[in-house]
Amino acid sequence: MVPRAEFESYYGRPVIKAPAWAARDIAGYFFLGGLAGAGSVLAAGAHLTGRGTTATAMKVSSLAAVSLSAAALINDLGRPDRFANMLRVFKPTSPMSVGSWLLSLYGPTAGAAAASAVTGRLPRVGAAATGAAAFLGPAVAAYTGVLAADTAVPAWHGAHRELPHLFTASATAAAAGMALVVGPTCENAPARWAGGLAALAETAVTEAAERRLGTVAETYREGRAGVLLRTARALTVAGALGGAVLGGRCRAGAALSGLALLTGSACTRFGIFAAGIASAEDPRYTVVPQRERVERRQQGAGASGA
Amino acid sequence: MSEERVGFFTDTSVCIGCKACEVACKEWNAIPEDGLSLTGMSYDNTQALGASTWRHVAFIEQPTPEGRTQLPLAEGDSGADSGMRWLMSSDVCKHCTHAACLDVCPTGSLFRTEFGTVVVQEDICNGCGYCVPACPYGVIEQRPADGRAFKCTMCYDRLGVGQEPACAKACPTESIQFGPLDELRERAALRVDQLHETGVTEAHLYGDDPEDGVGGDGAFFLLLDKPEVYGLPPDPVVTTRDLPTMWKHAGAAALSLLGGVALSFALAGKGRR
Numbered sequence: 001m002v003p004r005a006e007f008e009s010y011y012g013r014p015v016i017k018a019p020a021w022a023a024r025d026i027a028g029y030f031f032l033g034g035l036a037g038a039g040s041v042l043a044a045g046a047h048l049t050g051r052g053t054t055a056t057a058m059k060v061s062s063l064a065a066v067s068l069s070a071a072a073l074i075n076d077l078g079r080p081d082r083f084a085n086m087l088r089v090f091k092p093t094s095p096m097s098v099g100s101w102l103l104s105l106y107g108p109t110a111g112a113a114a115a116s117a118v119t120g121r122l123p124r125v126g127a128a129a130t131g132a133a134a135f136l137g138p139a140v141a142a143y144t145g146v147l148a149a150d151t152a153v154p155a156w157h158g159a160h161r162e163l164p165h166l167f168t169a170s171a172t173a174a175a176a177g178m179a180l181v182v183g184p185t186c187e188n189a190p191a192r193w194a195g196g197l198a199a200l201a202e203t204a205v206t207e208a209a210e211r212r213l214g215t216v217a218e219t220y221r222e223g224r225a226g227v228l229l230r231t232a233r234a235l236t237v238a239g240a241l242g243g244a245v246l247g248g249r250c251r252a253g254a255a256l257s258g259l260a261l262l263t264g265s266a267c268t269r270f271g272i273f274a275a276g277i278a279s280a281e282d283p284r285y286t287v288v289p290q291r292e293r294v295e296r297r298q299q300g301a302g303a304s305g306a
Numbered sequence: 307m308s309e310e311r312v313g314f315f316t317d318t319s320v321c322i323g324c325k326a327c328e329v330a331c332k333e334w335n336a337i338p339e340d341g342l343s344l345t346g347m348s349y350d351n352t353q354a355l356g357a358s359t360w361r362h363v364a365f366i367e368q369p370t371p372e373g374r375t376q377l378p379l380a381e382g383d384s385g386a387d388s389g390m391r392w393l394m395s396s397d398v399c400k401h402c403t404h405a406a407c408l409d410v411c412p413t414g415s416l417f418r419t420e421f422g423t424v425v426v427q428e429d430i431c432n433g434c435g436y437c438v439p440a441c442p443y444g445v446i447e448q449r450p451a452d453g454r455a456f457k458c459t460m461c462y463d464r465l466g467v468g469q470e471p472a473c474a475k476a477c478p479t480e481s482i483q484f485g486p487l488d489e490l491r492e493r494a495a496l497r498v499d500q501l502h503e504t505g506v507t508e509a510h511l512y513g514d515d516p517e518d519g520v521g522g523d524g525a526f527f528l529l530l531d532k533p534e535v536y537g538l539p540p541d542p543v544v545t546t547r548d549l550p551t552m553w554k555h556a557g558a559a560a561l562s563l564l565g566g567v568a569l570s571f572a573l574a575g576k577g578r579r
């Protein structure tokens with residue numbers, strides 16, 4: 001084992017402040033936003049290819065998920081009565097501002113798609129809304145990665161290139177899982193493929209993130225985050241394999257695999273959230289990478305000066 | 307910025323740890339009490355900057371660095387070297403040139419004033435808490451019972467009427483110096499030279515460089531040890547510096563999601579359902 005880097009701190013106190021966000025609200029928001037966004041893409045695909053039952057079910061699922069996610073976000077505000085201030089300005093430097101605007105466009109679109117599918121009314125409007133939701137959905141699923149990464153939290157900012165990819169892969173896994181749970185077996189072949197591709201992508205991206213994070217990757221492997229992320233990987237792989245082998249033949253197998261994918265995605269989000277908190281609370285993860293950066297710079301200056 | 311940019315130069319080499327700044331800040335800004343606890347770790351029972359602590363005096367007790375002689379402080383004091391020294395430093399919001407808290411605030415509650423400082427508007431903040439993990443120095447925080455975020459305003463109300471901030475006014479040793487930032491930077495450079503000449507070779511400035519990761523601090527410091535010893539980050543970077551890269555990756559990720567699902571439908575085939 002590599003010896004742990006020595007570092008100094010002020011009585012072991014954290015340098016930065018961890019967010020006061022509740023895991024249930026914000027990690028839950030990441031999960032639900034992903035489920036909704038990627039679900040809209042699957043819904044549009046099913047709509048286009050005549051897989052009607054799945055299409056309707058996924059539209060309803062996306063509407064429910066985005067409504068719950070907005071509720072979670074508002075619930076987490078220190079002043080929930082002031083949630084409308086989120087749309088007071090548009091700030092591209094604030095992922096939360098961009099996300100609020102994105103949600104305020106996506107939400108009604110997802111709602112229209114679901115309403116039309118369930119009632120059978122205004123099919124043209126429903127089809128247009130389905131298409132629009134499928135274009136906005138991936139943005140909803142991806143931006144939350146930026147939301148987390150655009151902070152001083154070492155485990156999130158350090159992986160700022162990987163986090164959006166990790167979040168969309170996890171979102172796809174969740175939506176594929178939902179499609180396996182709610183869709184008939186004769187319609188679920190695309191969901192099985194999507195679940196498999198998402199599991200592959202999620203594994204590859206998580207590994208890339210951990211490689212880049214160096215010392216900070218400990219926070220992905222230890223404690224609560226470690227347990228959650230290991231569980232996430234096991235469930236996601238099991239769900240993808242189960243879906244591929246049983247999903248097309250057996251209703252119960254499809255539903256169980258779908259549930260595994262959904263739970264796996266939730267564990268991924270709660271795991272990444274927990275890793276971020278752990279990395280903010282221990283000064284090691286702020287000080288060591290920054291100290292190394294300073295030393296590299298000084299060595300560089302020394303070498304060029306000599 | 308219609309006025310000259312102002313700031314703080316905190317010269318920790320003359321800080322005596324009296325905490326007059328902490329008290330003056332609490333009094334002037336009517337900040338609520340936030341716990342009267344004894345930490346047991348040092349004379350620092352304030353512990354850190356936060357929603358209800360906008361000045362914080364750090365106390366570090368450590369072995370005297372090699373080669374330093376201790377001067378007798380008073381007549382009759384033998385000047386015997388105890389082998390220990392105290393470092394004291396009054397920390398505050400840095401009023402960063404590139405302020406992450408301000409960049410990420412979705413409501414526009416945090417804004418840049420005409421004095422080049424960074425201030426929260428209490429009537430707009432909705433307590434989303436995004437500024438809290440964005441600050442690379444761990445300064446701003448939400449007040450639990452209130453929900454909104456609070457931090458040093460550099461006494462915006464006092465600046466408006468031509469007064470200096472309460473903490474600087476109360477400081478008996480002029481450890482906290484307030485003024486136009488350019489002037490403070492010159493004064494600080496002279497002070498470092500002076501200290502180096504008297505043999506205090508470890509004296510160095512922190513946060514004075516406009517080329518650093520946050521574009522320089524509006525409140526910068528003269529330190530006698532590494533920043534992390536005082537609880538300061540050694541190489542802070544404004545997180546939004548990497549935001550264009552993040553948006554690019556988010557765009558690519560969103561497209562891969564679309565592409566991946568399209569591929570799944572293609573692989574599944576239309577006929578087989």
Ligand code: SF4
Pocket residue numbers: 399400401402405406407408424440441442443444445446457
């Ligand atoms: S130190 Fe933190 S709270 Fe103060 S201006 Fe900079 S980013 Fe904002």
Ligand code: SF4
Pocket residue numbers: 407410411412413414415416426430431432433434435436437438454455
């Ligand atoms: S908590 Fe208030 S000041 Fe901080 S980012 Fe949110 S709205 Fe802005």
Ligand code: SF4
Pocket residue numbers: 330331332334335360361398457458459460461471472473474
């Ligand atoms: S400038 Fe004013 S608000 Fe800021 S720490 Fe000093 S007294 Fe407090």
